[in-house]
Amino acid sequence: MNAPGEPLLAVDGVSLAFGGVKAITDVSFDIRKGEIRAIIGPNGAGKTSMLNVVNGFYHPQQGRITYKGNTRSRMRPYQAASQGIARTFQNVALFRGMTTLDNIMVGRTLKMHSGLFWQMLRYGPAMREEIEHRRVVEDIIDFLQIESIRKTPVGKLPYGLQKRVELGRALAMEPELLLLDEPMAGMNIEEKEDMCRYILDLNRHFGTTIALIEHDMGVVMDLSDRVVVLEYGHKIADGTPEKIKSDPKVIEAYLGVGH
Amino acid sequence: MAQGSETPRLDTFAKLLCGHARVRPARPAMRHKDLGIWRTWTWSEMAETIRAFAAGLRQLGLERGATIAVIGENRPAMYWTILAAQWLGAIPVPVYADAVADEMAYVLAHADVGFAVVQDQEQVDKLITIQDQIPNLKVVLYDEPRGLRDYDHSRLHEVSAIIEKGRAQLASDPAAAAAIDAEKDRGEADDISIILYTSGTTGRSKGVLFSAGRSIDAARDTVEFDKLTDRDEVLAYLPLAWVGDHYLNYAHAMVAGFCVACPESRETAESDLQEIGPTFYFAPPRIFEALLTRITIRMEDAGALKRRMFNHFIGVARRWGEKILNREKVPLAARLNYALGNLFVYAPLKNVLGFSRIRVAYTAGEAIGPDLFSFYRSLGLNLKQLYGQTEAFLYVTSQPDGQIRAGTVGPATPNVDIRIADDGEVLYRSPGQFVGYYKDDERTVETVTQDGYVKTGDAGFFDSEGHLNIIDRAKDVGKLRSGALFAPKYIENKLKFYPNIKEAVAYGQGQDFVACMLNIDLTAVGNWAERNNIAYASYQELAQRPEVYAMFADHIAEVNRSLATEPRMAAAQVRRFLILHKELDADDGEMTRTQKVRRGFIAERYKPLVDALYNGSDAADISTEVTFEDGRKGILSARVRIADAQVQNLTTLEAAA
Numbered sequence: 001m002n003a004p005g006e007p008l009l010a011v012d013g014v015s016l017a018f019g020g021v022k023a024i025t026d027v028s029f030d031i032r033k034g035e036i037r038a039i040i041g042p043n044g045a046g047k048t049s050m051l052n053v054v055n056g057f058y059h060p061q062q063g064r065i066t067y068k069g070n071t072r073s074r075m076r077p078y079q080a081a082s083q084g085i086a087r088t089f090q091n092v093a094l095f096r097g098m099t100t101l102d103n104i105m106v107g108r109t110l111k112m113h114s115g116l117f118w119q120m121l122r123y124g125p126a127m128r129e130e131i132e133h134r135r136v137v138e139d140i141i142d143f144l145q146i147e148s149i150r151k152t153p154v155g156k157l158p159y160g161l162q163k164r165v166e167l168g169r170a171l172a173m174e175p176e177l178l179l180l181d182e183p184m185a186g187m188n189i190e191e192k193e194d195m196c197r198y199i200l201d202l203n204r205h206f207g208t209t210i211a212l213i214e215h216d217m218g219v220v221m222d223l224s225d226r227v228v229v230l231e232y233g234h235k236i237a238d239g240t241p242e243k244i245k246s247d248p249k250v251i252e253a254y255l256g257v258g259h
Numbered sequence: 260m261a262q263g264s265e266t267p268r269l270d271t272f273a274k275l276l277c278g279h280a281r282v283r284p285a286r287p288a289m290r291h292k293d294l295g296i297w298r299t300w301t302w303s304e305m306a307e308t309i310r311a312f313a314a315g316l317r318q319l320g321l322e323r324g325a326t327i328a329v330i331g332e333n334r335p336a337m338y339w340t341i342l343a344a345q346w347l348g349a350i351p352v353p354v355y356a357d358a359v360a361d362e363m364a365y366v367l368a369h370a371d372v373g374f375a376v377v378q379d380q381e382q383v384d385k386l387i388t389i390q391d392q393i394p395n396l397k398v399v400l401y402d403e404p405r406g407l408r409d410y411d412h413s414r415l416h417e418v419s420a421i422i423e424k425g426r427a428q429l430a431s432d433p434a435a436a437a438a439i440d441a442e443k444d445r446g447e448a449d450d451i452s453i454i455l456y457t458s459g460t461t462g463r464s465k466g467v468l469f470s471a472g473r474s475i476d477a478a479r480d481t482v483e484f485d486k487l488t489d490r491d492e493v494l495a496y497l498p499l500a501w502v503g504d505h506y507l508n509y510a511h512a513m514v515a516g517f518c519v520a521c522p523e524s525r526e527t528a529e530s531d532l533q534e535i536g537p538t539f540y541f542a543p544p545r546i547f548e549a550l551l552t553r554i555t556i557r558m559e560d561a562g563a564l565k566r567r568m569f570n571h572f573i574g575v576a577r578r579w580g581e582k583i584l585n586r587e588k589v590p591l592a593a594r595l596n597y598a599l600g601n602l603f604v605y606a607p608l609k610n611v612l613g614f615s616r617i618r619v620a621y622t623a624g625e626a627i628g629p630d631l632f633s634f635y636r637s638l639g640l641n642l643k644q645l646y647g648q649t650e651a652f653l654y655v656t657s658q659p660d661g662q663i664r665a666g667t668v669g670p671a672t673p674n675v676d677i678r679i680a681d682d683g684e685v686l687y688r689s690p691g692q693f694v695g696y697y698k699d700d701e702r703t704v705e706t707v708t709q710d711g712y713v714k715t716g717d718a719g720f721f722d723s724e725g726h727l728n729i730i731d732r733a734k735d736v737g738k739l740r741s742g743a744l745f746a747p748k749y750i751e752n753k754l755k756f757y758p759n760i761k762e763a764v765a766y767g768q769g770q771d772f773v774a775c776m777l778n779i780d781l782t783a784v785g786n787w788a789e790r791n792n793i794a795y796a797s798y799q800e801l802a803q804r805p806e807v808y809a810m811f812a813d814h815i816a817e818v819n820r821s822l823a824t825e826p827r828m829a830a831a832q833v834r835r836f837l838i839l840h841k842e843l844d845a846d847d848g849e850m851t852r853t854q855k856v857r858r859g860f861i862a863e864r865y866k867p868l869v870d871a872l873y874n875g876s877d878a879a880d881i882s883t884e885v886t887f888e889d890g891r892k893g894i895l896s897a898r899v900r901i902a903d904a905q906v907q908n909l910t911t912l913e914a915a916a
């Protein structure tokens with residue numbers, strides 16, 4: 001895989017609590033440029049909360065996040081997006097009544113520069129821009145092999161395809177850091193294999209840095225360069241898949257331990 | 260259009276290509292939807308590309324007489340490979356793109372291919388896994404670069420790069436350009452233009468050799484027969500390695516000069532069809548069936564007004580549509596009514612299906628239900644049947660416009676001789692027939708008679724109007740004890756055209772009469788039972804209901820009436836039948852995985868029932884082992900009723916036999 005690069009994003013001593021519930025306690029890790037980073041842990045370990053912190057949806061009470069050299073404690077999701085962080089959701093969050101094409105076009109919103117006036121007229125600079133965006137979107141459609149559902153409302157699609165469309169929308173932002181929240185959940189083996197292929201292609205050929213949460217251990221161990229393990233909001237392990245597999249703490253967290 | 264004067268001299272596909280580039284340079288030759296946009300190549304652009312591609316392939320070492328595999332879906336690069344290879348006098352060998360690696364290895368090794376042009380990474384991977392079995396393979400070209408960036412490129416090239424290299428060479432080196440043009444001119448009618456491998460349902464697949472001249476002659480005949488011109492257009496979605504695509508799309512287009520459109524992907528073929536609106540169309544019966552099912556389901560979900568309008572006008576179409584299509588005399592009022600129906604229902608429906616511009620549509624491959632067939636015809640779609648096989652370069656009979664009969668496949672096409680052998684087997688001699696099997700002279704001699712006729716292996720007969728009826732595979736056709744012809748599949752197909760009958764198995768070989776076992780179609784019969792307040796708790800109970808037996812007896816009586824109208828079939832009317840208590844299932848070995856009944860196996864397994872059919876008893880007990888979906892096995896016991904069916908004038912017929 002890619003040679004480990006410099007850190008793209010570093011999380012330092014982050015704690016997050018909802019009232020008295022501590023979702024994340026003093027967690028630190030980094031994501032290096034060009035790697036596939038997995039975040040795993042039992043249910044309720046704080047994985048999704050961690051992603052929400054990274055893309056600015058939640059604001060941690062303590063700790064700092066450094067992204068591309070800029071340290072911050074608060075950031076809005078759209079700021080994260082405009083700086084090149086895109087994500088998909090655990091429960092597919094698409095515009096169900098809109099077509100695949102339109103859903104992915106939505107991902108280009110931040111890249112639209114022509115004014116509202118021209119866009120309403122759909123003329124002049126707005127038209128030229130739209131054609132350019134459509135070209136990017138068609139490349140994504142080709143990449144994800146979803147030509148046949150281009151004009152289908154996503155609400156009518158099976159779950160596995162919806163996940164693919166959602167990935168397409170995230171890709172439309174041409175992100176530097178892609179956050180995937182359980183990209184394979186609820187998929188059959190064939191769909192999982194396809195999704196793995198896309199993730200690897202993205203990482204290898206387009207150099208996209210990827211952080212993913214996933215429960216399928218086979219997938220995690222095959223895909224990722226490094227794995228961070230959370231349990232009850234604490235980081236219990238961090239390292240290469242080989243190291244994680246043999247870590248007694250991880251085994252205990254997943255399998256329990258005889259007393 | 261302009262085929263009259265100069266094209267007949269052109270006896271290879273490369274020469275035809277250059278002919279079109281001269282005669283109709285700006286007409287579209289090929290289209291392909293890529294990244295959501297239809298891209299078009301004109302004949303002159305295509306000829307220029309093929310010439311460059313041929314030069315590029317020659318640089319790589321492709322020579323006259325060498326074979327080159329073509330593995331992929333219907334994409335321009337695949338057709339271009341075929342053309343560029345033919346330009347050089349090399350022999351393209353298309354391979355089914357969905358074949359698994361082992362099947363592919365057999366064909367590629369048998370054909371001694373040194374070159375392969377494939378669509379994408381998937382096919383490259385397959386070739387890599389079987390490379391030990393195909394030591395001759397030296398060069399692989401691919402069309403889609405995706406995912407192949409990190410592969411070892413010492414023997415791997417991208418198609419577009421090779422075309423570019425060829426183009427550069429042609430521009431800079433006049434001697435090479437002259438050599439390329441000379442290669443094209445060296446081609447002649449007797450050159451082997453392609454090897455098509457049969458699908459191999461009966462043993463190992465065979466490589467069928469075709470010559471350029473014969474292929475072009477055959478295509479010329481049918482282009483004339485169906486009046487195809489350079490204004491026509493097809494959507495190429497049939498497998499490249501199947502003779503149907505090579506003939507109907509490729510050879511026809513090369514002769515008539517029309518445009519071949521390649522779909523964006525296999526999954527989008529349906530919507531691409533709607534966008535292109537082809538004028539010439541082929542589909543196997545199951546596609547027409549699937550479309551009709553979809554229409555029916557969508558109409559059931561439509562509003563009451565639309566539904567009533569649809570049902571009314573489909574009724575009108577069923578009554579008059581075919582007559583209008585056949586140019587028979589139809590009262591003015593019916594014509595007006597039909598025109599109204601066309602405005603409100605038929606035209607919009609055909610538009611949704613992508614059938615608006617179709618002038619000629621064909622179906623073949625398996626028997627098509629008469630109801631299904633006439634549904635499409637009644638909408639004004641000129642759907643016809645043809646009959647043929649790979650060795651014939653697709654077809655030897657086809658129905659002329661206006662002379663359509665559902666049960667037949669039409670008279671012989673122009674310049675085709677058909678003969679029926681004494682045992683009922685259909686033999687033909689056609690302009691496009693194959694040259695021989697590749698590296699298998701023994702099989703060639705077995706298949707072709709001394710006087711040049713090809714044995715089809717199918718049994719059939721000509722009806723009074725000279726239309727061919729195909730009844731079964733010749734080896735499956737048997738005789739009753741009286742010596743009368745017994746064609747089980749022919750009878751079974753007639754029975755299966757009833758939606759209520761899911762499967763039928765006919766017996767009669769060496770017996771006094773024909774008897775059959777039937778399977779109910781649970782959806783159709785279940786629906787019928789619901790509407791008629793017939794209660795049932797299980798498949799088994801429903802199958803044995805006397806009402807169901809009565810309904811099936813009517814169906815069989817109708818089939819018998821239709822058999823009685825055909826002198827050679829009349830003796831094979833069904834006299835006794837039973838309805839099986841369980842569905843025939845591939846898991847129990849009763850059917851093949853392609854859903855064909857295994858008559859012999861079933862006869863053995865249900866021996867008590869077969870005996871009862873012939874010993875006159877009115878019921879029989881049977882217990883059979885069944886395999887459940889989860890793999891468990893159980894015993895299913897039942898008492899199955901046996902009923903008599905109504906037959907037509909058997910006495911006179913028996914006397915005749």
